[in-house]
Amino acid sequence: MVIFDIFTTLLQGVKYTLLVSFAAFFLGALIAVPVTAARRSRYAFVRGIGTAYVELLRGIPPLPWLFIVFFGLPSFGVILPPIQSGILVFGLVGGAYLTEIYRSGFRAVPNGQVEAGEALGVSRFYIYVKILIPQAVRTMLPLAIAYLIGLLKDSAIVSIVGVQDISALSLVENRSSSDGLLVFIVASAMYLILSVPIGIFGRWLGVRLTGRRKRTPEPATVTEAVMIR
Amino acid sequence: MPGTVQNASPFLEAEDIWVEFNGKPAVKGISMRVDRGEVVAIIGPSGSGKSTFLRCINHLQAPTSGTVKIDGISVREGKGGHPKSKELTQLRRRVGMVFQQFNLFPNLTAVENIMLAQVQALGRTKKDARGRALALLDRVGLEHRANHYPGECSGGQQQRIAIARALALDPMVLLFDEPTSALDPELGAEVLGVMKEMASEGMTMIVVTHEMSFAEDVADRVAFIADGAIVEQGNPKEVLRKPQHSRTQRFLKAVLER
Amino acid sequence: MNDVMSYLPTLLRGLGMSFLLLLALVAIGTPLAFLLAVAQRSRFSGIRWIAIAFIEIARGIPSLILLYLVYFGLPSVNLSLSSFTAAAIGLGINYAGYVSETVKSGLDAVPRGQTEAAAALGLGRGNVTRFVTIPQSVRIITPPFLSWIIVYFQTTSIAFAIAVPELMSAAYSVANANFQYLTLFIIAGLLYAIISIPGSQLTSVLERKRSR
Numbered sequence: 001m002v003i004f005d006i007f008t009t010l011l012q013g014v015k016y017t018l019l020v021s022f023a024a025f026f027l028g029a030l031i032a033v034p035v036t037a038a039r040r041s042r043y044a045f046v047r048g049i050g051t052a053y054v055e056l057l058r059g060i061p062p063l064p065w066l067f068i069v070f071f072g073l074p075s076f077g078v079i080l081p082p083i084q085s086g087i088l089v090f091g092l093v094g095g096a097y098l099t100e101i102y103r104s105g106f107r108a109v110p111n112g113q114v115e116a117g118e119a120l121g122v123s124r125f126y127i128y129v130k131i132l133i134p135q136a137v138r139t140m141l142p143l144a145i146a147y148l149i150g151l152l153k154d155s156a157i158v159s160i161v162g163v164q165d166i167s168a169l170s171l172v173e174n175r176s177s178s179d180g181l182l183v184f185i186v187a188s189a190m191y192l193i194l195s196v197p198i199g200i201f202g203r204w205l206g207v208r209l210t211g212r213r214k215r216t217p218e219p220a221t222v223t224e225a226v227m228i229r
Numbered sequence: 230m231p232g233t234v235q236n237a238s239p240f241l242e243a244e245d246i247w248v249e250f251n252g253k254p255a256v257k258g259i260s261m262r263v264d265r266g267e268v269v270a271i272i273g274p275s276g277s278g279k280s281t282f283l284r285c286i287n288h289l290q291a292p293t294s295g296t297v298k299i300d301g302i303s304v305r306e307g308k309g310g311h312p313k314s315k316e317l318t319q320l321r322r323r324v325g326m327v328f329q330q331f332n333l334f335p336n337l338t339a340v341e342n343i344m345l346a347q348v349q350a351l352g353r354t355k356k357d358a359r360g361r362a363l364a365l366l367d368r369v370g371l372e373h374r375a376n377h378y379p380g381e382c383s384g385g386q387q388q389r390i391a392i393a394r395a396l397a398l399d400p401m402v403l404l405f406d407e408p409t410s411a412l413d414p415e416l417g418a419e420v421l422g423v424m425k426e427m428a429s430e431g432m433t434m435i436v437v438t439h440e441m442s443f444a445e446d447v448a449d450r451v452a453f454i455a456d457g458a459i460v461e462q463g464n465p466k467e468v469l470r471k472p473q474h475s476r477t478q479r480f481l482k483a484v485l486e487r
Numbered sequence: 488m489n490d491v492m493s494y495l496p497t498l499l500r501g502l503g504m505s506f507l508l509l510l511a512l513v514a515i516g517t518p519l520a521f522l523l524a525v526a527q528r529s530r531f532s533g534i535r536w537i538a539i540a541f542i543e544i545a546r547g548i549p550s551l552i553l554l555y556l557v558y559f560g561l562p563s564v565n566l567s568l569s570s571f572t573a574a575a576i577g578l579g580i581n582y583a584g585y586v587s588e589t590v591k592s593g594l595d596a597v598p599r600g601q602t603e604a605a606a607a608l609g610l611g612r613g614n615v616t617r618f619v620t621i622p623q624s625v626r627i628i629t630p631p632f633l634s635w636i637i638v639y640f641q642t643t644s645i646a647f648a649i650a651v652p653e654l655m656s657a658a659y660s661v662a663n664a665n666f667q668y669l670t671l672f673i674i675a676g677l678l679y680a681i682i683s684i685p686g687s688q689l690t691s692v693l694e695r696k697r698s699r
Contacts, residue, residue, distance in 0.1 A: 058687075059680035061641035063655055064672050071662065072669030115289050116332035116391075120346035120398065121321040130345055134336040153549035160648055167551055174555070180563035184556035188548040195547060 002179055006186045009173050013166040014190065016083065020163060021155040023087045025148050028094025035095055036102040050099070057096035063157055065089045070161045086158030090151060101143045105136030137209060145202030149195045156191075166190055240265040240433065241402055246285050246295035248278070248457075256282050256292070257457040263402070266431045270438055270448035270465065274480055278457035279437050280406050286435065287324040287404060288317055299323050300401055322350060325395030329407040331387045333379040333394070339366060340375040343394045351398060358397075365393035369423050385416030389423055402433040409440060441484060445469050453477045491674065494661045498671075501657025502678055505643045508574055508653055512639060515579030516586060523587035524594055525616060538587075545584025551645050553577040558649040574646040582639050589631045593624035630694040637686040641679060654678060 038050030057065075070085040080088065109132055117127040159168035170187035174180045239262040248256040256278040263269055273279045284290035286297055288304055296303050300323060304316045333342050343362035347353045353361070366372045369389040371382075379387050388408055395403055405424070409417035421443050428434060428447050438444060444451050445465045452462035453472070460474050472478045526538035548556075558573035568576070597620050605619040606612075647655035658675035662668045 055684050055687075056680065059684040060676035061644045061679055063644040063647065064658075064676035064679060067655070067659070067672040068669065068676060072672050075667075075669050110330070110332075112328055112330050112332035113334060116326075116328060116334070117346075119287055119289060119321060119324070119326040119328075120394070121318050121350040122346050123318075123349065126345075126349040130349070131334050131336070135334075153547075156549035156551040157645055157648070159551070167549065167555070170552065171555060171559070174559050178563065181556065181560035182563075184552055184560040187552050188544070188556065191549055191552065192544075192547045 002177075002182065003186060006173060006177070006179075006183050007190075010166050010169050010183075010187055010190055013164055013169040014194070016163050016165040017152065017155060017167075017191075017194070020083060020086045020090065020158050020165065021148065021152045024090030024094050024155065025151055027087060027091030028098045029144070031091060031095030032098035032102055035099040036106075039099060039103060040106070054096040054099050057093050062089060062093055062154060063160070065093060066157065066161060082158065082162040085161060086155065086163055090155060090158075094147070094151060097147055098144065101140055101147060102136070104143065105138075105140035106132060108139040109135045138206070141206050141209065142202060145198060145205075148202075149198055152195055152198070153191055239263065240267075240300060241286070241435075242298045243282075243286060244296050244298075246282060246297070247293045248281050248285060248290060249293045255457055256285070258295070259454070259457070259459055261452065261459070263433060263435060265401075266433055267450065268428045268432075268434045268436065268448045270436050270444035270451045271454055272438065272441070272444055272451060272480075273454035273460075277455045279454040282454065283404050283406055283435060283437050286402075287321050287326055289326070318350070322398055323401045325398060325400035325403045327388070327391050327395050327403065327405045327408050329410050331379070331384070331391045331411070333387055333391055335379050338376050338378055339371065339382070339390045342379070342390060343397045346394070347397050361397060362393070365396055366390070368396075369393045383416060384412045385419040388412065388416075388420045392420070392423055392427075396427075402435065403427070405434065405436040405438070407437050407439065409438070439484075441469060441481075453480065455480065490665070490667070491670070494665075494671075495674075497657050497661055498654060498674060498678065501652060501654040501675075504651065504657075505640070505653040508571065508578070508643045508646055508651060509636070509640050511571070511575035512579040512582055512643070513636060515575055516582035519579065519583035520586035520590050521621070523583060524590035527587070527591055528594065528616075530612075542584045542587055545580050548581070550578060550581045550642055551648060553581050554645065554649050570646070570649045570651045574643075574649060574651045578639065578642060578646070581642075582635065586632065586635050589635065590624070590628060593628035594620050596627050597623045626697065630690045630697060633690045633693065634687065637683050637690070640686075641683055644679070 035050050035053050038046050039054070041047050041050070066085060066089045069080060069089050070082065073080065113131055113135065114127060117131050122130070156165065156167040159165050159171070162168070166187050170183050174183045177183055241261075241263040243259065243261045246256055246259045247254060259278075259282050261269070261282075271279045271283065281290055285292045285295070286299075288297070297320070299320060302316065302320055302323065304320055333339075334345070337345065340359060340362045343365060344355065344358040347358035347361065348355055363372060363375060366375055369392055371386055371389055371393070374382055374386060374390070379390065382390065388411075392403075392408075408424070409420050412420065417440070421440065424434070424436070424443070425447050436443070436448070448465050450462060451465045451468040453460045453468060453474075453476075455476050460476050461468060461472065468477070469481065472481055523538045523542055526534050527542075529535050529538070545553075554574055554577040557568065557577040558570060561568065561573075594616075601619055601623060602615050605615045610618065643651075643653055644655045646653050647659065650656065654675055658671045662671040665671075
């Protein structure tokens with residue numbers, strides 16, 4: 001069976017697709033913490049730094065970033081292999097998008113919640129830990145999962161600098177096969193198959209975290225959804 | 230024991246409070262003294278600055294100028310125009326607040342809502358805090374709701390839980406910001422009942438309200454605020470029945486005709 | 488600096504090609520997006536399902552794979568397209584999948600009373616959609632629609648992978664000749680940023696205006 005042969009060949013690339021997208025997601029989730037803190041700072045200067053980070057990282061598409069890191073950094077003597085370059089770039093870019101996701105989560109919590117905490121003399125730290133974050137997570141989680149699925153697909157461009165992921169292998173297989181179309185259909189199906197369980201896991205996690213409570217989170221605006229894609 | 234000493238130095242004193250939003254004054258030099266155990270009702274048209282003034286008392290709203298002193302504690306400005314956080318925390322622990330929209334934490338059960346500040350702000354043990362929370366829930370008639378989330382309670386129940394939460398820090402004064410405005414009359418009555426009981430037990434209270442009957446029956450003093458300033462204040466019966474100023478007369482006429 | 492001036496025209500020609508590709512993919516994708524949105528609201532469940540399946544597939548496949556599929560895959564069924572046409576079609580389909588959701592939510596946001604009033608005036612279903620629902624939803628759709636155009640302006644960069652002579656290809660060819668990879672890709676990146684950042688600021692201003 002031709003399909004089966006193609007499938008097994010492309011299967012070799014799944015681990016790299018998953019490695020790059022998941023590692024980048026976790027790196028981005030970490031980077032987004034200080035950037036979100038900066039964007040919510042009371043000092044305009046610190047907010048400016050946070051805003052500059054988000055705007056710059058999102059203003060330049062991932063491919064130029066990837067080329068800057070992979071082809072450009074070696075002129076400073078910094079040589080990163082393809083996989084590391086991919087993780088770094090999507091981690092940095094992901095940090096910007098996840099910052100916006102965190103922020104929209106916090107924005108969805110009514111201001112009265114912070115005020116009530118302040119009026120009770122609860123410290124800022126505990127207001128975040130006990131009041132804001134548990135409520136914001138409900139808005140953040142579906143957006144973050146959607147972003148992870150987006151990352152899974154967007155990470156395909158790391159094949160351009162030589163990561164042997166699903167996309168790279170499909171290109172190689174296409175050259176040696178007479179069923180070029182079929183190769184890419186199988187590759188497409190693999191990306192679809194990979195994103196389904198992530199979506200299901202996200203929904204399960206969402207129910208687990210929020211199932212008992214009735215209040216539904218405010219939906220993000222349509223434009224926010226666009227930014228996150 | 231009320232005595233001459235306290236009269237000389239009032240328990241709560243707000244002096245010449247000004248608040249500006251984008252250069253426009255919302256509160257224009259309001260001063261108010263409140264004695265221990267006194268219940269003050271603040272009435273006035275919406276947008277008059279009465280809620281803003283109330284929020285200045287515990288510095289949820291930082292006044293543009295003016296000072297608030299409660300039992301000798303005041304908040305001074307620290308670096309960069311931000312209030313000193315230590316003084317701020319001290320002040321807020323003395324002042325409880327009940328909001329129009331309840332602002333219960335939806336991710337916590339009723340009893341957890343009441344425990345949170347006791348544990349995090351006062352450092353009580355969880356066991357102590359829980360015992361106290363249950364006693365307070367009992368006091369507002371809601372012990373059976375202890376393990377329910379706010380979303381599962383009626384508006385009136387939520388507001389009573391919010392009152393219990395405010396009481397949990399043993400505040401010296403309670404601020405109410407239109408506590409019944411988000412409730413229909415029947416549920417509002419539950420809340421007013423609890424407030425009345427607290428007043429009779431000697432709690433110092435400042436209540437921004439539209440409930441004229443509460444102002445008349447429960448308050449020791451009524452202050453009418455319009456356009457960011459106190460127009461007149463005094464004995465509830467006198468202010469509400471025989472207002473001196475035409476502004477007050479117009480407001481009360483409009484309220485009664487509703 | 489002289490260097491930069493010497494290859495800037497090349498980069499700007501590449502940028503021009505990026506815009507041309509954007510124009511082509513939007514021209515293909517936008518009518519398709521409206522068609523898919525309207526089809527999703529069809530009375531016939533068959534049509535609804537076809538639309539939903541198309542949208543899910545168009546969005547579920549990485550845009551890079553879609554480009555490969557159209558450019559390298561279709562020749563195996565004897566359909567060879569130029570790299571520009573292939574990129575416009577591949578990205579246009581991908582774009583339509585996302586934009587149709589935006590269009591649909593815009594159509595859904597038009598109050599029922601409006602369509603009922605139009606129906607009461609004797610307008611047929613098609614005419615209600617055409618003359619009442621779509622015109623009213625345009626105002627709602629505009630800001631997110633512009634956001635999508637900015638997103639896809641950035642996405643045109645991956646057409647590099649099938650050798651469309653757009654901005655990234657231009658930067659890459661210059662860098663291959665003078666070995667100044669870092670400078671070239673930073674300049675290319677900044678050219679993207681100069682357009683996307685003000686663009687996204689503009690859309691968020693528009694959205695804030697609309698929500699007021």
